[in-house]
Amino acid sequence: MKNKLRYLIFGLLVFVSYAVSNSAVIEKELTYKKYTLGDTYKYGKGTRNFQWEKISNNLDRLDSFQSQNLRFGSLKNYKNINGIPPVARQIAMQKYSNGARPTVKDKFGHRRNQGIPLYALGQMDRPDRYAPDGSLVSIISRDLEYYKVVVESMDGEWLIPVRYVKEIEAKSFSKVIVVDRKNQNIATLEKVGDIWKVRSMNPASTGLDKPPYALPTPLGVFVVQSKKQKMEYLKDGSKTEIDGYAPYATRFSGGGYIHGVPVNLPRTEMIEYSPTLGTTPRSHMCVRNATSHAKYIYSWAETNKGLIIVIE
Known part of the structure; x- marks a missing residue:
């Protein structure tokens, strides 16, 4: 009985510590529900997860940053x-x-x-x-x-x-996309009142460090820069030959976009999903998503108002 009581008290202390150390409150309220991953899920012989504690710390830092600045x-x-x-x-x-x-x-x-x-x-x-x-x-x-x-x-x-x-012009930022390079997943969150609502939890594939054409997705906090419904890309090594396009592309840093499944010529119709999503980095700096999820982000996160946070 004493041992059970001791473990109960220890568990409560751990819970209180977690709540205090993560002041950005996160709740799930999905508005995009395809291909949703669990908080922890199997990958190969191990597991992957959404790093909610790290995400919460980043959102807490963002909240503090916004409250102290107006420009x-x-x-x-x-x-x-x-x-x-x-x-x-x-x-x-x-x-x-x-x-x-x-x-x-x-x-x-x-x-x-x-x-x-x-x-x-x-x-x-x-x-x-x-x-x-x-x-x-x-x-x-x-x-x-x-x-x-x-x-x-x-x-x-x-x-x-x-x-x-x-x-x-933005005075605050209520829509945030979090890309996790370590776990190859992506989450969208929207602040409603004092709560950060999770809107989607999906597999993604980030940039591969294999120059000169493939580069890793950079870490940091980025503003949505621009959008292209069809972002054409060149064949590796060519300055003129178009190799295909990436649908619903949202640019955040350099040539880095969040986009749907790439479509290589001669194919022209969009591809909804690829089994390589959520596996290993394989993009040219970009963040690949299911095409419908890329479209969701494309419509949801406004230029100069939405943010992308890339974590490891």
Whole structure:
């Protein structure tokens, strides 16, 4: 009897600790119900899961970030349109056995290509690090040359040349898509009052680290950048030959989109589902979904108002 009482008290303490340490409250209320995964589910000889504690911590951080700031923006350097950034203070060269050109990264693993230079206050000789295209920022101030910002997924205050920052009208963000690279799944959540409602729980496939054409899906917090009902993609190695299209594509960082099952030519009709979803990374930086789920996200998350959080 004493042992049972001891275990009961221990269990209650664990539950209270979990509730206190995760102040973002999450409840399930699905509005997209196809291909729904369980909280924990079998994969191969093991299991995978939705990392609700990590998701809750990220949502709690987002809530805090929103409550402390009123002016938001997203970082812009898609296809290096605003210029490839200067070499950061400390860089690393990621080399590949397949002969692909090495990737230049900062000490935190962020790529220089399509990156945004972050300058530490008072150290303007070269950037301290990079941030990925599409990252959510809070704007503190601006002068003729620089924005002073806080990047949601990074600590500290940073100066960024004005050409890399786009101010957005959103004052808060109530719709969030969470992509889990480790477990190859995706969840959509919507804040209603003080509760984050889970709207869908689905398998996904993220980017494969196999350059020069396939890149991993970047970690961070991103603003929905743009949308294409049919996002055409080129054949690997070609600058002109179209290989197919990805349906209902929602761009969030660089060439990274959330989209449906790719359709390779000569086929033209859409494909609803692929058994490879939820297995291993196999995309070119994008996040593949069932096509109907990609369509759901395409309609549900508004440009410059929806967020994508990518976790490991």
